[in-house]
Amino acid sequence: MSLAPYVPILGLFALAAGFALFSVAAxxxxxxxxxxxxxxxxxxxxxEPTPQPVGGGRxxxxxxxxAMLFIVFDIEIIFLYPWAxxxxxxxxxxxxxMVLFIVTVFVAFAYVWRRGGLDWD
Amino acid sequence: MILAENLDQFGKDPWWLVLAKVVVIFAFLVVMTLFAIxxxxxxxxxxxxxxxxxxxxxxxxxxxLADGLKLAFKEDIMPRLADKVVFFxxxxxxxxxxxxxxSVIPFGPTVSIFGTHSPLxxxxxxxxxxxxxxxxxxxxxxxxxxxxxxxxxxxxxGGLRSSAQMISYEVAMGLSIVSVFLVSGTxxxxxxxxxxxxxxxxxxxxxxxxxxxxxxxxxxxxxLIYFTAAVGETNRAPFDLPEAESELVGGFxxxxxSLKFALFFLAEYVNMVTVSGLCTTLFxxxxxxxxxxxxxxxxxxxxWPVLWFTIKVLxxxxxFVWLRGTLPRLRxxxxxxxxxxxxxxxxxxxxxxxxxxxxxxxSDSLSGPGKFGVSVAIIVAALALGFxxxxxxxxxxxxxxxxxxxxxxxxxxxxxxxxxxxxxEVPPSPRAKLVIAEREPVSTxxxxx
Numbered sequence: 001m002s003l004a005p006y007v008p009i010l011g012l013f014a015l016a017a018g019f020a021l022f023s024v025a026a027x028x029x030x031x032x033x034x035x036x037x038x039x040x041x042x043x044x045x046x047x048e049p050t051p052q053p054v055g056g057g058r059x060x061x062x063x064x065x066x067a068m069l070f071i072v073f074d075i076e077i078i079f080l081y082p083w084a085x086x087x088x089x090x091x092x093x094x095x096x097x098m099v100l101f102i103v104t105v106f107v108a109f110a111y112v113w114r115r116g117g118l119d120w121d
Numbered sequence: 122m123i124l125a126e127n128l129d130q131f132g133k134d135p136w137w138l139v140l141a142k143v144v145v146i147f148a149f150l151v152v153m154t155l156f157a158i159x160x161x162x163x164x165x166x167x168x169x170x171x172x173x174x175x176x177x178x179x180x181x182x183x184x185x186l187a188d189g190l191k192l193a194f195k196e197d198i199m200p201r202l203a204d205k206v207v208f209f210x211x212x213x214x215x216x217x218x219x220x221x222x223x224s225v226i227p228f229g230p231t232v233s234i235f236g237t238h239s240p241l242x243x244x245x246x247x248x249x250x251x252x253x254x255x256x257x258x259x260x261x262x263x264x265x266x267x268x269x270x271x272x273x274x275x276x277x278x279g280g281l282r283s284s285a286q287m288i289s290y291e292v293a294m295g296l297s298i299v300s301v302f303l304v305s306g307t308x309x310x311x312x313x314x315x316x317x318x319x320x321x322x323x324x325x326x327x328x329x330x331x332x333x334x335x336x337x338x339x340x341x342x343x344x345l346i347y348f349t350a351a352v353g354e355t356n357r358a359p360f361d362l363p364e365a366e367s368e369l370v371g372g373f374x375x376x377x378x379s380l381k382f383a384l385f386f387l388a389e390y391v392n393m394v395t396v397s398g399l400c401t402t403l404f405x406x407x408x409x410x411x412x413x414x415x416x417x418x419x420x421x422x423x424x425w426p427v428l429w430f431t432i433k434v435l436x437x438x439x440x441f442v443w444l445r446g447t448l449p450r451l452r453x454x455x456x457x458x459x460x461x462x463x464x465x466x467x468x469x470x471x472x473x474x475x476x477x478x479x480x481x482x483x484s485d486s487l488s489g490p491g492k493f494g495v496s497v498a499i500i501v502a503a504l505a506l507g508f509x510x511x512x513x514x515x516x517x518x519x520x521x522x523x524x525x526x527x528x529x530x531x532x533x534x535x536x537x538x539x540x541x542x543x544x545x546e547v548p549p550s551p552r553a554k555l556v557i558a559e560r561e562p563v564s565t566x567x568x569x570x
Contacts, residue, residue: 004132008244009224009252011143016220019147020213020384027197027380040201042273043375050274059277063285066457070288073465077295080472081251084302087476088483095476102469109466118461120454 065117076105128309130231131245138234142243146223153434154390158185160435161442168446189383197379202272211270212377212384215263219391222256225249226398227311229408229426241408241427242311249310250302253399254295257354260392261287264363267385268373279372282453283356283363289457290353290360293464297346299472301336301403303479314407318421337404342471344404346464348440351396353460355389358445362453397437398430405433466510474503 042049083090083098090097112118134142159174159182166173174181199205229241246252261284268280302308305316317334337344353360363372374385401407408426410417411433419425451459477499481492 002132005128005244005246007132008134008139008143009221009246011139012146012224012243013217013221015143015147016217017213020216023193023380023384024209024213027193031194031196031379034196035198039196039198042200042202042271043370044274045370059281063281066285066289069461070292073292074295077292077299080296080299081302081308084299084472085306085308087303087479088306092480095480098476099473102473106466106469113462118458120457 062120065112069112069117072105072108076102128245128247128312130240131242131311134239135237138237138239139243141234146243147220150220150223150391150394151387153394154387155185155189156182157390157393157438158188160438161445164439164442165446168443192383193380195379197381198376200272200376203376204270204272207266207270208376209381211263211267212381212388213263214266215260215388216384216391218256218260218263219388219395222253222260222395223391223398225252225310226395226402227314227407228430229424230422232423240311241424245309245311248308250298250308250313250399250403253395254291254298257392257395258288258291260388261291263385263388264373267377271373271376273376275370276373276375279363279369279375282369283373286356286360286362286456286460287354289460290350290464293346293460293468294350294354296465296468296472297343297350298403299468300340300343300475303472303475304336304339310402310407314402314409317406318409335404335406337406340404340475342467344400346468346471347400347404348437350460350464351400352441352444353456355392355396355441357393357441359448359450360456361445361450362456393438393441394434397434397441400437401430401433405437467507470503470506474499 044050079101080098083094087094162184163173163181174184177183177187199208224243225245227240227242227245231238231240233239264287265280265284268276268278268283271277271280301313305313307313307316313336317336356363363369369375374382377385408421408430410420410425410429414420414429420429478496481495481499484492
């Protein structure tokens with residue numbers, strides 16, 4: 001197994017990176033430059049912009065919960081993929097193991113569900 | 122295992138061919154984006170009985186090119202409170218991830234390009250589908266960093282919403298693909314397309330049926346879940362909550378202008394093309410010709426497959442636009458509930474029952490009717506489990522007694538000023554004496570009983 005098939009991905013990566021960086025870097029020079037204070041302020045439909053909170057401010061804990069749940073399920077998916085690819089070889093043993101694994105994660109999922117972790121307001 | 126040798130043909134292209142493929146794929150994606158924007162505006166316009174863009178070029182085809190050029194010559198604003206470095210790199214991250222994901226999507230079989238035999242695919246690796254998922258995950262960084270770095274309220278909220286939405290639907294998307302791996306036994310895109318060649322014969326208890334071996338037909342639940350999740354993942358209507366202009370102005374890219382904004386827009390449309398391309402590859406037979414055309418022997422050879430692939434992608438893009446033209450936007454809590462409480466559990470149950478059915482079909486100890494019986498039992502058990510889950514979740518719902526709305530009336534006796542009802546129902550006209558006479562006297566809380 002050589003790494004040769006991975007190299008062309010870097011080619012597309014490099015071309016996309018070059019294009020994006022060029023565009024972003026060129027934009028200030030191509031366009032007009034007529035700044036004023038109102039333009040540089042945060043856009044809030046014309047009213048005085050809300051003062052920015054110190055230290056980035058706070059946002060609802062729901063987003064944090066969603067991110068944690070995402071990690072749990074993403075890891076579950078990562079375990080599912082190799083199992084699915086080799087399903088033919090693993091047979092009944094692999095199936096039983098995977099049922100146990102999914103049920104284990106499902107218990108945590110049911111707990112979060114019952115405690116309202118999946119409800120938004 | 123015979124298929125594993127096919128992967129050896131990748132990574133052997135001469136450098137000029139790799140370069141040519143990279144440039145062609147890049148050009149394909151940019152042209153598809155320009156076309157898709159025009160296509161979307163035109164189709165939505167037709168659905169709303171108006172002509173749509175028709176000024177620039179034939180049928181208005183050059184409209185999106187003109188828009189792109191216009192954006193390049195617009196003022197590039199860096200907000201005063203923005204985090205300069207992150208604000209600068211966020212659109213770059215989005216664009217790079219969107220383009221890189223397309224490097225493993227197969228366009229066609231092996232052809233001869235200037236005497237070199239090479240597959241019509243930039244490259245393929247044993248974990249190709251993982252690469253696409255990884256790129257779409259990394260693309261979220263562009264969105265959330267762009268929203269955060271703007272130093273403004275609406276982009277911050279839009280960025281948070283986008284990231285929560287995209288990671289939620291990525292779980293559903295990742296789970297829906299598992300069943301394809303189960304059936305095909307590989308994660309490489311070219312081999313998945315290979316696995317959908319020819320006709321699959323379905324044998325259910327002595328009844329035979331020939332179906333195209335597309336995983337979209339064999340695994341309909343996965344296909345539907347994948348497409349739903351793909352719409353959520355690409356932030357398209359009816360799941361376009363991050364850009365809900367009535368709530369969040371422009372969402373995470375409110376503060377972006379000029380080419381930085383254009384890059385976000387480009388990334389969004391390239392992502393749409395990518396998820397459509399992946400959907401075609403995984404579920405719709407990839408570049409293989411659909412049924413009536415596949416009767417022709419030359420349909421799956423040479424350069425023709427590029428045409429079939431493009432047509433399939435355009436049809437999926439049409440469905441994206443169709444959804445946008447038909448459905449109103451969901452509310453955020455409904456949307457998250459749908460992702461976590463419907464798509465993910467349904468996906469897990471479906472994967473386990475599919476694995477059970479596959480085990481039954483491949484087992485040596487069971488006879489034909491026995492296999493059929495066990496498969497039906499598994500499906501019934503899965504459906505029963507689903508219904509139990511629905512019933513369990515229903516029990517959670519507490520019915521809130523809505524207090525009876527104040528019927529309205531007059532404050533300060535019959536000569537007082539009118540009081541609107543709490544439910545904002547239009548009260549009967551005061552001129553309709555008959556109606557007032559029939560109504561009960563209203564208590565406003567100010568008069569003594």
